[in-house]
Amino acid sequence: MTVQEAIHARHSVRQYLGKDIPDEIVKSLQARVEECNRESGLHIQLLINEPRAFQGKIAHYGSFSGVTNYIAMIGHKGASLDEKCGYYGEQIVLLAQQLGLNTCWVGLNYSKINDALQVNKGEKVVLLIALGYGQTHGTAHRSKSVEKVTVLHGNEPEWFNRGIKSALLAPTAVNQQQFIFEYFDNKVIARSKLGFFSKVDLGIVKYHFEVGAGKENFEWA
Numbered sequence: 299m300t301v302q303e304a305i306h307a308r309h310s311v312r313q314y315l316g317k318d319i320p321d322e323i324v325k326s327l328q329a330r331v332e333e334c335n336r337e338s339g340l341h342i343q344l345l346i347n348e349p350r351a352f353q354g355k356i357a358h359y360g361s362f363s364g365v366t367n368y369i370a371m372i373g374h375k376g377a378s379l380d381e382k383c384g385y386y387g388e389q390i391v392l393l394a395q396q397l398g399l400n401t402c403w404v405g406l407n408y409s410k411i412n413d414a415l416q417v418n419k420g421e422k423v424v425l426l427i428a429l430g431y432g433q434t435h436g437t438a439h440r441s442k443s444v445e446k447v448t449v450l451h452g453n454e455p456e457w458f459n460r461g462i463k464s465a466l467l468a469p470t471a472v473n474q475q476q477f478i479f480e481y482f483d484n485k486v487i488a489r490s491k492l493g494f495f496s497k498v499d500l501g502i503v504k505y506h507f508e509v510g511a512g513k514e515n516f517e518w519a
Contacts, residue, residue: 299395301509304392304395305464305510306467307435308392308401308469309436310402310403310436311401311434311435312363313363313434314365314366314400314432315364315430315431316430317430318347319346319367319399319429323398323399324344324346326397327344327393330393334386339374339382340373340382340386341372341373341421342369342372342390343370343372343416344367344369345367345370346367348367351408351410351411351414356408356409357408357409360404360408362402362407364430364433365428365430366430367428367429368429369387369426369429370426371423371425371426371427372415372417372423374420374421379422380497380498381500381501382501383424383501384499384501385501387403388502390427398431399429399430400430400431400436401428402427403469403498403502404426404427405471405494405495405498408426425495425498439469439473441466441467442475444462444463444466447462447465447477447478447479448478448480449479449480450480451483454481455481457515458481458511460511461479461486461506461510461511461516464509464510464511465477465504465506468499468505469499470496470502471496474496476492476493478491479507484515484516485516486511486519487519488518
């Protein structure tokens with residue numbers, strides 16, 4: 299499965315089987331976590347067989363069950379933290395999909411287990427990503443039209459259209475899709491509107507756009 303195929307196949311899943319993840323898959327995920335941390339300066343952590351974050355009433359309210367593994371998106375506080383978490387977290391999410399796992403971005407419906415996480419001074423936990431073998435593979439979400447999320451200055455290149463279609467498949471908080479992509483002279487501006495976790499969403503959709511459009515075809519402006 300390619301990354302683009304994973305984008306099409308991946309849907310949010312909240313109910314899991316509790317099935318163990320094989321060691322070789324855990325190693326592949328951990329390697330990607332470490333790679334993302336080196337590149338981004340984040341402090342992402344992979345938690346395996348740690349069910350407590352999703353055992354409380356708040357997780358039940360979010361309809362989560364059987365979650366025993368998750369990715370904690372952690373980093374130094376700052377203006378770019380949320381977007382970085384989205385951009386790099388989605389890379390791990392799509393690798394998980396390629397490895398046969400299911401995932402769900404979780405902004406609020408979890409308990410922070412202090413003795414399971416390493417949060418250094420000046421850092422914060424932005425959100426978690428539930429991870430494992432789902433009871434189902436989830437369902438596709440409704441998407442806005444391409445026209446509602448784009449501003450064009452000149453003719454639209456095919457690569458830009460591919461990028462937007464890929465971005466519209468990205469998970470966003472409560473499926474709000476509060477983002478705009480603007481094109482001019484082979485440059486692209488991506489910006490978020492006001493919304494719940496919209497900066498995290500912006501990072502996620504920017505990664506999707508890069509996969510669909512091809513990073514070699516444009517520059518971020």
